[in-house]
Amino acid sequence: MNARAELPLHAPGTTTDKGYIGQSVPRPNAQRLLQGRGTYVDDLRFPRLAHVVFYRSPYAHARVKRLDLSKAASQPGVIAVLDGRAVADYCKPWVGVLGHLKGIKSPPQFAIAIERACWQGEAVAAIVAESRAQGEDALQHVEAEWEELPVVTDMEQALAGKVVIHPDLGDNICFKREFDTGGVDETFAKADLVVEETYDFGRHTGVTLEGRSILADYNAAEHSLTVYHSTQAPHMMQDVFSRHLDIPEANVRVICKDVGGSFGIKVHVYPDEMATAAISVMLRRPVKFVADRLESFLTDIHAREHKARVRIACTKEGRILAFDLWDLTAIGPYSVYPRTSGIEGNQVVNLTGGPYKHKLYRAQMNVVFTNKNVTCQYRAVGHPIAVAVTEGIVDLAAEKLGIDPAEFRRRNLIPDDAYPYTFASGIKFEQLSHHKSLDKLLALMGYENLRAEQADLRQRGVHRGIGLAAMIEVTNPSPSFYGVGGARISAQDGATLRLEPTGMVTCISSVTEQGQGAEGAFAQIAASAVGVTLDKVRVITGDTGVTPYGGGTWASRGAGIGGEAVLQAGRALRSNILDVAAHILNADGGELDIVGNEIVNRLTLESKLPLAELGRIAYFRPDTLPMKFQSELTVTRHYTPREYGFTFTNGIQACHVEVDVETGFVKLLKHWCVEDCGTVINPMLVDEQIRGGVVQGIGAALYEECLYSAEGQLLNGSLADYLVPMAAEMPDIVVAHIETPTRQSDLGAKGTGEAGTAGAPGAVMNAINDALRPFKARVTAQPFTPQRVLQALGKV
Amino acid sequence: MDETLVTTLIVNGTTVTRRVPARQHLSDFLRDELGLTGSHTACEHGACGACTVRVDGAIVRGCLMLAVQANGRKVDTIEGLSDSGEIADLQRAFHVRNALQCGFCTPGMLMAAQDLLASRPEATREEVREHLSGNYCRCTGYQAIVDAVEDVLASRRGART
Numbered sequence: 001m002n003a004r005a006e007l008p009l010h011a012p013g014t015t016t017d018k019g020y021i022g023q024s025v026p027r028p029n030a031q032r033l034l035q036g037r038g039t040y041v042d043d044l045r046f047p048r049l050a051h052v053v054f055y056r057s058p059y060a061h062a063r064v065k066r067l068d069l070s071k072a073a074s075q076p077g078v079i080a081v082l083d084g085r086a087v088a089d090y091c092k093p094w095v096g097v098l099g100h101l102k103g104i105k106s107p108p109q110f111a112i113a114i115e116r117a118c119w120q121g122e123a124v125a126a127i128v129a130e131s132r133a134q135g136e137d138a139l140q141h142v143e144a145e146w147e148e149l150p151v152v153t154d155m156e157q158a159l160a161g162k163v164v165i166h167p168d169l170g171d172n173i174c175f176k177r178e179f180d181t182g183g184v185d186e187t188f189a190k191a192d193l194v195v196e197e198t199y200d201f202g203r204h205t206g207v208t209l210e211g212r213s214i215l216a217d218y219n220a221a222e223h224s225l226t227v228y229h230s231t232q233a234p235h236m237m238q239d240v241f242s243r244h245l246d247i248p249e250a251n252v253r254v255i256c257k258d259v260g261g262s263f264g265i266k267v268h269v270y271p272d273e274m275a276t277a278a279i280s281v282m283l284r285r286p287v288k289f290v291a292d293r294l295e296s297f298l299t300d301i302h303a304r305e306h307k308a309r310v311r312i313a314c315t316k317e318g319r320i321l322a323f324d325l326w327d328l329t330a331i332g333p334y335s336v337y338p339r340t341s342g343i344e345g346n347q348v349v350n351l352t353g354g355p356y357k358h359k360l361y362r363a364q365m366n367v368v369f370t371n372k373n374v375t376c377q378y379r380a381v382g383h384p385i386a387v388a389v390t391e392g393i394v395d396l397a398a399e400k401l402g403i404d405p406a407e408f409r410r411r412n413l414i415p416d417d418a419y420p421y422t423f424a425s426g427i428k429f430e431q432l433s434h435h436k437s438l439d440k441l442l443a444l445m446g447y448e449n450l451r452a453e454q455a456d457l458r459q460r461g462v463h464r465g466i467g468l469a470a471m472i473e474v475t476n477p478s479p480s481f482y483g484v485g486g487a488r489i490s491a492q493d494g495a496t497l498r499l500e501p502t503g504m505v506t507c508i509s510s511v512t513e514q515g516q517g518a519e520g521a522f523a524q525i526a527a528s529a530v531g532v533t534l535d536k537v538r539v540i541t542g543d544t545g546v547t548p549y550g551g552g553t554w555a556s557r558g559a560g561i562g563g564e565a566v567l568q569a570g571r572a573l574r575s576n577i578l579d580v581a582a583h584i585l586n587a588d589g590g591e592l593d594i595v596g597n598e599i600v601n602r603l604t605l606e607s608k609l610p611l612a613e614l615g616r617i618a619y620f621r622p623d624t625l626p627m628k629f630q631s632e633l634t635v636t637r638h639y640t641p642r643e644y645g646f647t648f649t650n651g652i653q654a655c656h657v658e659v660d661v662e663t664g665f666v667k668l669l670k671h672w673c674v675e676d677c678g679t680v681i682n683p684m685l686v687d688e689q690i691r692g693g694v695v696q697g698i699g700a701a702l703y704e705e706c707l708y709s710a711e712g713q714l715l716n717g718s719l720a721d722y723l724v725p726m727a728a729e730m731p732d733i734v735v736a737h738i739e740t741p742t743r744q745s746d747l748g749a750k751g752t753g754e755a756g757t758a759g760a761p762g763a764v765m766n767a768i769n770d771a772l773r774p775f776k777a778r779v780t781a782q783p784f785t786p787q788r789v790l791q792a793l794g795k796v
Numbered sequence: 797m798d799e800t801l802v803t804t805l806i807v808n809g810t811t812v813t814r815r816v817p818a819r820q821h822l823s824d825f826l827r828d829e830l831g832l833t834g835s836h837t838a839c840e841h842g843a844c845g846a847c848t849v850r851v852d853g854a855i856v857r858g859c860l861m862l863a864v865q866a867n868g869r870k871v872d873t874i875e876g877l878s879d880s881g882e883i884a885d886l887q888r889a890f891h892v893r894n895a896l897q898c899g900f901c902t903p904g905m906l907m908a909a910q911d912l913l914a915s916r917p918e919a920t921r922e923e924v925r926e927h928l929s930g931n932y933c934r935c936t937g938y939q940a941i942v943d944a945v946e947d948v949l950a951s952r953r954g955a956r957t
Contacts, residue, residue, distance in 0.1 A: 026891045033899025034887040036834020036874035040900065043833035076798075133817075209838040209846055209900040209934055260836070260900030261934050293839045515898030515935050688894050688940055695937035719843035719932070726929040727938040728922075756937075 019528025024684035027520030029513065029539065038258035041213035041230050046286040049215070050079050052276050053135035053289075055125040055142045056298065057117030060371040060712020061149040061165070061333075064115055064124060068143040072127055075141055077134030080283060082126045082275075084114035091278035092244045094269065096335035098485030101342045104175040104367075106335035107166045111275040116149070118165065118333035119373050120712055121298025123272050128279055128287065151371045151712045155307060155330040158368040165333055165369045174335050175342035175367040177349055181424055184362040187322045191313035195397045199389050200781035202705035203305040206378050207724055210260020211291035212300060214273045216280035224251040227277060230259045232267040232512055233552035238544045239488045240269055240338065241277055256542035262514040263696065264378040265300050267554045269337040272299065297717035302706050303344065303378035304782075305330050308389045310352070313360075318403045320412045322360035323353040323424070325389070329367050332374035338487050341375055342367050347382025347474065350425050353390050355434055355470040355650065356412045361424035371712045377554070379696060383473060383758030391469040391762040392780065395769065404451075405468055405766070406442055409652075413438065413470060430643075432650040433676045433738045434470060441468075441652050441674040444736055450656065458774060464669070465771025467655045469762035475556035475677070475751025476647035476742070479640065492640040493557075494548025495565040497526060497573045499633040501619040503597055503612035505530050505573070508540045510550020511562030516753055517685035518558040522566045524681055525747065529570025530577070531594030532611065548636055556751025559681055560647060561639055564745040568637035580618050580631045581609060639745065647742050649750045651675035653694070655763035656731075659771040661793055664786030666702060666768055668731040675755050676738040679748035686752050687735040693756020694733050699725045700757075701764035705783050803867045807832070808876025816863045823847040823858035825866075826873060834874035834903045838932075845931030848904035849873050855911045874903035883910050885951060889944040897935030905931045909945045917953055921946060 032038050055072075069081035093108040113124045125142060129135035150163045157163070158172040165172055188194055215228040225247050231237055234254040242249040259266065276289040291299065311324040327348050331341035349363040398408035413434035414421055421429045441447075447466070454464050479491040496508040507526040513519045519539040527534045541547060548565075551557065574594055581599040582589035585608055593602040599609040617624060618631040625631070641647055656669040673690050680686050703723035707715040716722045741748025761782060768789065769778045777792040790796040804813040807830060814829050821840075826832040826849065838846040840859045847858035850872040877883045883906055889895070896902040905928065912919055912927040919927065924945045925938070933941065 026894060030891055030894070030896060030899065033896055033902055034890055034906070035878040036832075036903040037878075038899050040833075040836070043827075045831070133819075207932075207934055208898075209844060209932065210836070210898070211838070259898060260838075261898045263934070293841070515896070517894070517897070684894050688897065688936060691937035691939050692897065692935045693937075696934070718841055719839040720841060724932055724934065725938075726932065727925040727942065728929040730925070730938050732939055733937060 020524035100485035206265035208261035336376035351386035467766030493550035664789035697760025825863035
């Protein structure tokens, strides 16, 4: 990098020191979505497009004795009928394990199951037809005979292992981890106070309004595959399609246009999507699959389903000495490829107790197979479990010691001047701001007044509760998250910036847009770094044939990693533009700057040359420039965080509820979040990420659960039966920030996409339990339905 | 199974005639037959509201109405409301407030919001939340949407006085 690329965002002396950084400007690319003129996969129209539908197992665990597809094949419009073996000839199976999760195991998984289905909804045959309706008609004519096999749906039975789902693996344990700093038993034996509680977490899922969607278009002449995919990780999928369909990577192009919600649901390899791509190769024509809502509930990854027992040891002054955790989580019959289903449990071990300064910690965690749909990484991976467990037990300890929960946290949060800091679990924090965040939260919510009001209302039989939840959050992951384990998932992202002849700047990023506003943030960074107005920037994402190579959107990494690449590319482009300007103007480049789409004198800001004129000369009249000078008005830069495993953020949430102790209904009155995501690029977009995340966390806490019968049948696979938060029930959410920029990057941005979801369930739980305190009742099993609240109160 | 019927309706002001399968719902008809892909289907059982369109001035779930039931009627979609400028202020408020993220629910949400704006100009914040509860959004947490609708309620009230 040359010296000029080290320039600050804007040169000293300009009036716009930070350009658009920190401004709440609307997202330019949202306009098309507001007119219904976006392009989601299902909006694409292709000649000879075929539609695939799947015949799915009606049983949670069963052997296929006979599968007769002949009648289905003869139905109107049917193009092909395929079983697992036929598709396996075109698509190699996969195994969802990673090297750094020691001992993790999972059986090979096929695009379409062969002989045996291991969860209700697993695809066992595909029907390809001229229309989706014809395909679904033909499904009624599939004849199958099944032999039901023993079903394991209970986590603890899975762990006990009387019935083993995959006999070749020996037991039902996919992955286990034990961690021990030492000294835990001795400390518990001597502690003034030991509290213990067990928390249960139901399964839920992302419910992206746009179902998983893929349109694969194989070109036999080129042996090339173009995949239009609703995904978060186009390059990861390019690699997967290449290796499993045996097509050279350079011949695979993944295009990700508008995505109708993802939240981690669309970052995994799904068997039905792999089958769709394979079928396009087999049939040499474009093939589309769009999951309908029932298929989404049956096959989109689920998440959570943990049982966690936690103990803490404290002094009577309220100092936490040690945490002791036992966690059990069930992931369905396969570890999901390629990120594995061991990560959520692993994160629970890493993060539990994370905001606090105790030195002693022991954890034992088991990940087990069951005959339900698979689980994997969904927004906030592991955090909602770790935060709820930690904050629940911390509140209980505070109550036993008669210490106010805010004060108890103040005594135990890692001090703001203690960084860099290594937490008991071994994770490293660069710089956090727990105490500043706590102080800001308490002021923002008027904590003392709310406590006074609570006491007052209790006298009148109104039961309100205040719940706090401090948190740490994994963002900007380094290659230690996936790459070191052998996953071909990029930890790096890149940005290409190009000055167009018209003076426009095109910004092409490997991070994808899922609605979070990455493209808007990149436009702000690019405009600021180059020196142009926002309307002069166009952002392009989501096409492996076009963008730099990169990881995409997951683990709260888009702004922090992709944004830094844009910043560096923008600085380099500005430097190159000034080189051109210096030649045109016969000036010293050091005297020039770019402000408001013009080359100006750095000190006087006198206008020297519009960028459009510079572009005209550089592209169309370079003959007027010195013979040995070549302008370089397209630059690419990359960024990978490497100094820390993760760039941790911190924050704290508070929830205010009113519990109707007669009906068990919980009314959300208000919710607050103070979060430190470092440099805030666009406050509005950050606040909206927090709010949306909080509401998904509230959904988990109060409404959402994928309910299964003991036989492994999903009981609520529709949006009429599976409850999601609606506008009327949601509270207003107040968001505020502490800004502690990371020093690992010039931009200083950490991630923020998952913080809301991480902390909200714990805050809601603590608020309900605070309301129930006079009744000596506690809820510990999510979701906290009216029935569970009444059970806690002993009323049902 | 695939009985078809000739159906004539006015979509966004233009009369169209098609022979449509009797079982085809209005959303599939608009999307697949007319290429009006702004109306989305997300549950196809009337819960989520992403397919909301207007038939003879009233908002309906496009997935719960058959295309043939729209015979002889006026259907307005997000594309029509956008081009006529009817909801330009509402779209602007959504944009300024970032009242959309992925945008998949947005056309249906705008339809429902415009229905409220037209029928209940004095609606309170609680009534806005109540009215929009038939339209699911998984991204925003709803607050920005409610704020945007309140902004337009106020500005339209101001414009009338």
